[in-house]
Each structure stands twice: as structure tokens, then as C-alpha cells.
Amino acid sequence: MMLARLTAKPEGKLAKQLCKVVLDHFDTQYSRELGEAWSAARDILTSPSCWQHAVLLNRFNYPFELEKDLHFKGYHTLFQGSLPYYPKSLKCYLSRIPHRIPSERHQIGNLKKYYLLNAASLLPVLALELRDGEKVLDLCAAPGGKSIALLQCACPGYLHCNEYDSLRLRWLRQTLESFIPEPLENVIKVSELDGREMGDAQPEKFDKVLVDAPCSNDRSWLFSSDSQKAACRISQRRKLPILQIELLRSAIKALRPGGLLVYSTCTLSKAENQDVISEILNSCSNIMPVNIEEMARTCSQDFAFVPTGQECGLLVIPEKGKAWGPMYVAKLKKSWTV
Secondary structure, X not given: OOOOOOEOOOOHHHOOXXXXXXXXXXXXHHHHHXXXXXXXXXXXXXXXXXXXXXXXXXXXXXXXXXXXXXXXXXXXXXXXXXXXXXXXXXXXXXXXXXXXXXXXXXXOOEOOOEEEEOHHHHHHHHHOOXXXXXXXXXXOOOOOHHHHHHHHHOOOOEEEEEOOOHHHHHHHHHHHHHHOOHHHHOOEEEEOOOHHHHHHHOOOOEEEEEEEOOOOOHHXXXXXXXXXXXXXXHXXXXXXXXXXXXXXXXXXXXXXXXXXXXXXXXXXXXXXXXXXXXXXXXXOOOEXXXXXXXXXXXXXXXXXXXXXXXXXXXXXXXXXXXXXXXXXXXXXXXXXXO
């Protein structure tokens, strides 16, 4: 059942070569942590022809004709259930069968009409419950998809998009330029600070903080083109939770009392997900878990979840017909008293 299928199904430009080093490592770890659920997820993650792409419409240059075309092609709106927080201004469409519309090219001065993304990426954005006028920090913001999604939900009083990696920072700036009109740029700040220093630089400034942390990106790692680099990544993987915890501690400092913090990754790894959140809850007396189990119940039509053992944490796992994720989401609140 777990025999290595080392060549992904060919699909034109989507044809990719699986990295055996990473696949073997994931097979060992995820079979132990996820059991049979890993077998179904593995089939999707190793077959790019099965991957799905959601279409997030840009409310600042709304594509009415595209929306009609998506309806005609059988796309439906995401989150047809009634989430506790779901702004009417957020419009995202998906197809139940693997289908991808072309990406738009970046053109200076012209706003893009839509953004292609893994639909599970919207869960941490919705968990943050952004309201008009709030101050929000996207601590690890590149390539910018979640920042764009946040701005589809509400008009913040201040949005701070931070990215420490200089190459990814350029990507972030281009994404924001492609989707956000000039008047809104006045409430957006882009910085290149080590996220571990943000809490000291901006103490208790933000109402909401998103930490979409650097992680062992499962989809990307499985198709690493350089086996030696892949082996190096795996050997360094155990250090990632240390970085993730440090980023969360910094985010907590930057969050005002009473504010919400959402932590997310695109890996299935327990060490980078549940274990990181458990460490924060056990060591930070001013941080409380926020139950988000209702989100899983409401979204079960479009997403597959596996148990995390945490009321404050969700884990989206890809399966046939619901090929979204991996995506781990945890929701925390900073208390008024320590």
C-alpha cells in the first residue's frame, strides 16, 4: 500500500519528479502520526494532476464576467455552510474536479482580478475574524496571499506585512501592488524585520496577529529537485519548532491584551503543529486557547480534517475530491491579566 510511486502522473507543465528522500521520510513519520489517513493524503500529495486550485476574487477590481464563467463551468462558492465569521465581501470559488484557470500576469498600474490559492489557506484568515479599523500584523507575510485575503474580509485601520527573507519580500511587495488600490496602501506597512524581534519593536500594538510560520512545506518538499538539499532540509527539520515557538513568543508580545492570534503551517508534522501550540500554552500564562471545532464542522463539506487532540487546533488533510491542505490552524487569545 505504501510502495513508492516515484513519478507523478504527467500533466503537461504540472509533471514533476518526486523526491525519494523526502517521500521516505514522510512515509516513516506520517504513517506513525496519522495512520491510514496518511495513505489517502499521500495519494493526493504525490499526484499534482489531482491538485485543486481555488479562485479568490479581488473586490477592488471585481471580475463580474469571470464570476459568470465560473458558475457556467460548475464552480461553487467556498464555505456554503454558515461560518460564525464570514464576510460577504470575501468571494472564493472552487471546482469539485481538478481544474485550474490561468494565472494573471503582473502589470504595473493594473489590479489583478483574482488570486489562485489552496482553499485551506483561507481558514487561518477567517479564524482571525478581522473587523474594520483593527490593527493587524501578518508576521511572515510572503508571498502575500493571506494578506490579500485579509483585505478581502475587512478594511483594517493598519496592516503590517512583515517578511524577513529579502527575495520573498520582493514577491510580497509585487503581490500587494497587484491587488491593492493606491488609497489602501496608506494603511499598509511592509517591513523586513526578523519576526523574532517584532514583539520588542512593536509591543502590544496589534488587535490581531497572524503567524503563518516557516515550516516543512509538505507539497513543495515532496518535489525538491535537489536530493542533497532535500536531505539537508530533513536534517535541519527538527530545528523548525524552535523557530516557530520564538516567532509565536514575539507575536504574543506584539499582541494587545484581549487580542487574537492565529498560528498556521502547511505541514502535517505534529512537532511543528500541536507540539508547538502545547509548548506555548504550557509556558505562557497570558495565552488561552480558543475553541474552533465549529469551523471544522461547518467546513466539512469542502475540507477533510483529522483529529488534533486540541479544541483550539484544526488539521486539514488532502483526500480525493477535497484535495486541500495540508493546513494546520490554531487560535489563541491574550488575556488581560498575567
